Amino acid sequence: MRNLPPPAWLRTFEAAARLGGFTAAGAELGLTPAAVSQQIRALEAxxxxxxxxxxxxxxxxxxxxxxxxxxxxxxxxxLAGATAGLFGVAGGRPLVVRAPPSFSVLCIAPRLHRFRAAHPRVQIRLCSATWAETAAEESIDIDIRYGDGRWPAGDVRRLTAPGSVLVCPADMDLGPDPLEGLRPRLAGGAIHIIGCDSFWDAFADAMGLPRGEIGRGVSVDSSLAALEMVASGLGVGLIAPDLASAFARRGGIRVRADLALAHDQAHYVVLPARDAPRPEAALFRDWLLSEMTAEG
Known part of the structure; x- marks a missing residue:
């Protein structure tokens, strides 16, 4: 028998480290702060x-x-992954994954067959929500969010590169000086994504353009809608790199990595911290991180 500390002590240590305190760890594990402190001291000894x-x-x-x-x-x-992979979902309850519609369609759906082939016992329920606050939190096992990653609770890990890239119709030629070629297209053909309106002002500042040169053509509430509009020739957009590259593989748009905007917004995968995550949630989280890392 390996001379390992009791798993309960290790679980308490992980919770206290993740949550930043003994009181919060006790609330998650159903222990008093004194019991958490006692287990940590026993582990340290x-x-x-x-x-x-x-x-x-x-x-x-x-x-x-x-x-x-x-x-x-x-x-x-x-251990969680091995349990879920061998024994499937406890009680037959599906794993509920919530993600923005654009990420669901462009990044999860094309890959999900690989997860299902590797883990056929794990049932998946994929729910799309443009805004994370619109679905009942207690039902979510995996949450894909777009933002800066600074959320108050949960196991938060970044999935994709931050920033935005300019996308334009595939047949749009910006000429030898792409920025000068872009300027007349911005006046009436800039597609704005609700919630990311400040990106165009930041893009103008970064490129040395007057903010007034960027017109507001159409506003939409999803990157997928913006990409479809770009492909139809309606205008140009600023899109997260993971979504832009996934859509570009379908054709119809060009990704201009030379006209990019640096910022801290990206897609993150979150395991809610209301209790210990389900084993299959950690399994799905690690699979998705692996898929997106390989893509990047």
């Missing part, structure tokens, strides 16, 4: 090293704690 600095207002991982955490988390993820 077993391994012979402190894992947390006890501060007046909370705790902070020591250097060794920071080094130990990824291995503990990976061990739980591997």
């Amino acid at each position: 077993r391994i012979g090293h402190p894992l947390f600095h006890r501060l007046p207002r909370g705790v902070e991982l020591t250097e060794l704690g920071l080094s130990y955490l990824p291995s503990v988390r990976r061990a739980f993820d591997d």
